[in-house]
Amino acid sequence: MRKTLFIASIVAITILTACNAxxxxxxxxxxxxxxxxxxxxxxxxxxxxFLSIDDLKPLLSNYGASQMHTPNFDRLAKMGMTFxxxxxxxxxxxxxxxxxxxxxxxxxxxxxxxxxxFRASAPSLMSMPEYLISQGYETTAVGKxxxxxxxSPGHDGKSWSMPHQLPDNYDxxxxxxxxxxxxxxxxKRNMAKLVEEAKAKGIKxxxxxxxxxxxxxxxSTENTDVSDTAYQDGLYTQTALKQLNDLExxxxxxxLGVGYQKPHLPFVAxxxxxxxxxxxxxxxxxxxxxxxxxxxxxxxxxxxxxxxSDIDSKLGVGDxxxxxxxxxxxxxxxxxxSYIDAQLGILFDELEKRNILDxxxxxxxxxxxxxxxDHTEWCKHSNxxxxxxxxxxxxxxxxxxxxKSHHPVNLVDLFPTVFELANVKQSAQIDGKSLxxxxxxxxxxSIEADFAYHQYARGKRMGYSIRTERYRYTEWxxxxxxxxxxxxxxNIVGIELYDYEKDPLETKNWFDDSQYASTVxxxxxxxxxxxxx
Numbered sequence: 001m002r003k004t005l006f007i008a009s010i011v012a013i014t015i016l017t018a019c020n021a022x023x024x025x026x027x028x029x030x031x032x033x034x035x036x037x038x039x040x041x042x043x044x045x046x047x048x049x050f051l052s053i054d055d056l057k058p059l060l061s062n063y064g065a066s067q068m069h070t071p072n073f074d075r076l077a078k079m080g081m082t083f084x085x086x087x088x089x090x091x092x093x094x095x096x097x098x099x100x101x102x103x104x105x106x107x108x109x110x111x112x113x114x115x116x117x118f119r120a121s122a123p124s125l126m127s128m129p130e131y132l133i134s135q136g137y138e139t140t141a142v143g144k145x146x147x148x149x150x151x152s153p154g155h156d157g158k159s160w161s162m163p164h165q166l167p168d169n170y171d172x173x174x175x176x177x178x179x180x181x182x183x184x185x186x187x188k189r190n191m192a193k194l195v196e197e198a199k200a201k202g203i204k205x206x207x208x209x210x211x212x213x214x215x216x217x218x219x220s221t222e223n224t225d226v227s228d229t230a231y232q233d234g235l236y237t238q239t240a241l242k243q244l245n246d247l248e249x250x251x252x253x254x255x256l257g258v259g260y261q262k263p264h265l266p267f268v269a270x271x272x273x274x275x276x277x278x279x280x281x282x283x284x285x286x287x288x289x290x291x292x293x294x295x296x297x298x299x300x301x302x303x304x305x306x307x308x309s310d311i312d313s314k315l316g317v318g319d320x321x322x323x324x325x326x327x328x329x330x331x332x333x334x335x336x337x338s339y340i341d342a343q344l345g346i347l348f349d350e351l352e353k354r355n356i357l358d359x360x361x362x363x364x365x366x367x368x369x370x371x372x373x374d375h376t377e378w379c380k381h382s383n384x385x386x387x388x389x390x391x392x393x394x395x396x397x398x399x400x401x402x403x404k405s406h407h408p409v410n411l412v413d414l415f416p417t418v419f420e421l422a423n424v425k426q427s428a429q430i431d432g433k434s435l436x437x438x439x440x441x442x443x444x445x446s447i448e449a450d451f452a453y454h455q456y457a458r459g460k461r462m463g464y465s466i467r468t469e470r471y472r473y474t475e476w477x478x479x480x481x482x483x484x485x486x487x488x489x490x491n492i493v494g495i496e497l498y499d500y501e502k503d504p505l506e507t508k509n510w511f512d513d514s515q516y517a518s519t520v521x522x523x524x525x526x527x528x529x530x531x532x533x
Contacts, residue, residue: 045136045253046397046422049351049362052257053340054093054144054264055380056366058084058391060337067283069276069338072345073391076364080395081439082404087452087467088411091368091380091387094147096411100365101127101146101159103415103430107483111150112457119152128415129159129255131427138162138250140243141257143236162246167235174230179210181266183231184224190217220308221332222268228342231268233260237343241350248354253422258347260340263370265305265379267332269339276338279331285373286505290318293509295476295494297458302371302378305329320376330372359397361421363414366390374505383456383463383474384506385498396421399439408452408467409435453530461493466527472498473523483531497523 061068062077063084089099090106098111098118102125106112110121118125129139140162146155155164170176178188191213198204198212228234240258247254262269290299299317306313315321321329344364351357371377371386380387390411395401398421412432419426420434437445451466462481465474476494497511497520510516 043423045424047247047253047356047360048132048137048255048418048422049347049360050141050145050255050257050418051344051347051362051364052097052143052145052259053364053366053391054259054261055368055370056263056337056340056391057369057372057386058366058389059334059372060391063391067277067281068334070341072341072348073364073393075348076344076362076393076395077404078402079358080362080399080401080403081393083392083407083409083435084404085406085408085452085467085469086365086390086392086411087388087408087454088366088368088390089454091382091454091456093144093367094150096367097146098150100367100411100414101129101156103128103412103427103432105412105431105483106455108431113150114147115150117150117152119156119158125429127156127159128427128430129257131429132255132424133161135424136252137255137424138247138252139255139257140164140247141259142167142239142243143233143257143259144261145257145259162243165239165243167232167239169235170231171227171229171234174226177231179213180232181268182219182222183226183268184219184222187217187219187222214307214309216309218266218307218309220266220305220310221328222266223271223274223332223335224268225271228270228339230270231262231339233262233340233343236260237346240347244350260343262340263333263336266308267329267336269332269335273335273338273342274331277331277334279327282327282330282334284323284326284330287507288320288373288376290375291506291508293512294496294506297461297476297494298383298463298474298496299375299377300379300381300458302381304379304381318376321373321378326373329378333370333372361396361398361418362394363418364391364393365411365414366392367411381456383454383465383472383496385467385472385500387456388454388465388467394418394421394435394439398436400441405438406469407438407447408450408469409438410452410454451526451530453527463494464527464531465496466523466530468523468526470499470501471519471523472496472500473520473527475524475527487528487532495520 059065060073061070062074088096090096094114095106095111098109099106109118111118132139138161140160142165174183177183178191194213194216198209203209203212301316305311368380369387369389374386413435416430416432416434420436437447451468453466455464460480461476461478463474463476474496475492477491478493479491481491495511496509498506499510
């Protein structure tokens with residue numbers, strides 16, 4: 001009996017020693033990639049913080065804009081990856097957001113405007129938060145995730161296991177913002193008078209009443225000494241913190257979307273953010289004319305901006321805004337970005353306080369870029385670099401810290417990347433690809449695709465583009481062509497080629513230049529392959 005017990009003890013000790021040795025080997029193997037590698041590979045579903053920012057171009061300090069005050073964008077950049085050559089699939093918010101939220105391209109969602117709900121145009125599609133619910137997640141959001149004017153009730157209610165919220169509990173010291181925008185007391189008084197004037201004329205319905213006021217008074221900027229919660233985005237942050245409590249209390253993995261609306265027009269932000277910048281030192285767009293050889297229909301006359309009462313409504317393609325107004329608008333855009341940067345800081349501080357900041361998958365993205373006077377253009381609505389290029393950042397387990405990549409990537413790549421990082425089974429619906437091979441410590445891993453792509457329509461013409469590390473190539477197809485139709489060279493009514501190594505400001509369309517003949521042939525092949533796959 002004693003002999004049996006002795007042998008059993010020896011066997012147990014041997015097994016325990018072997019297990020400990022194996023554990024040591026595994027631990028040492030994981031060390032080079034830090035604890036984040038362990039966390040990403042342990043199979044547990046990760047929480048997801050989804051930061052959407054409206055109309056945000058990469059005018060940020062971590063993207064090289066040294067005049068910007070954006071310390072919390074810098075903070076996120078140090079935590080993970082900054083993609084410097086990322087592009088949306090359609091440079092206006094309705095189509096762009098429908099695309100990213102379904103993980104599919106605009107020609108699949110069939111959303112090419114600000115009015116179409118993908119639930120109606122492509123009813124077989126599901127949203128990615130809806131898919132996460134099926135994978136055991138709790139999901140909720142605050143602010144602008146979808147385009148408000150083209151989402152189904154509940155801000156696409158199927159996306160949320162807990163209701164989406166749009167708070168309006170403004171700082172009592174400032175009172176309710178006029179039409180959800182303005183806090184300047186004189187503006188509010190004058191708008192109130194216009195409301196009464198409209199009602200006296202029998203105009204009482206919301207949309208018509210709003211239009212009556214805005215045709216007479218709609219400032220493009222506002223600099224008022226109020227708190228962060230006097231405007232909507234400050235309220236969104238406070239609501240997100242409450243939603244975080246609710247999500248954490250479920251004990252389930254969660255998805256929290258926070259959709260900030262600035263720097264969308266009008267450029268309204270608390271005075272302290274305007275005070276960060278000296279208007280006289282603001283850099284104006286260096287190239288303020290139409291590019292040589294570019295079809296005129298590639299441009300637009302920035303109707304979104306001209307709808308504001310302090311902008312000349314008669315300006316057309318190629319007309320420049322007065323320099324003083326340019327400086328005011330750019331100043332307001334920059335102030336709004338710093339306002340949003342402060343909101344990010346509040347979120348990150350709370351996550352850090354809870355000791356969960358480093359264990360969450362964080363993705364930050366803009367729904368498109370924004371022209372600030374280049375080519376005499378303002379707003380978005382084009383296939384040019386300033387309209388399509390966005391900030392796109394990832395952090396969390398599985399993402400190497402403090403790195404940048406200029407590899408061309410798409411916004412539609414967002415969810416497959418997040419799913420892989422969060423240990424969620426991939427959806428069969430998605431058109432994008434995971435960018436995880438670009439996020440890790442292994443410099444030998446990459447992705448096959450070497451171009452990003454996007455599109456924008458002008459009436460019956462659709463411009464389709466691809467963007468490589470060096471070039472952008474665009475074809476304008478007439479007769480309502482879409483990529484699910486038959487590709488036909490006879491439909492092409494315009495072609496553009498830009499060389500960002502030689503001509504970063506897009507001053508010339510190089511398509512007809514003989515030195516680019518082989519480049520055009522190669523890029524045309526890539527675009528055609530993309531459109532016909």
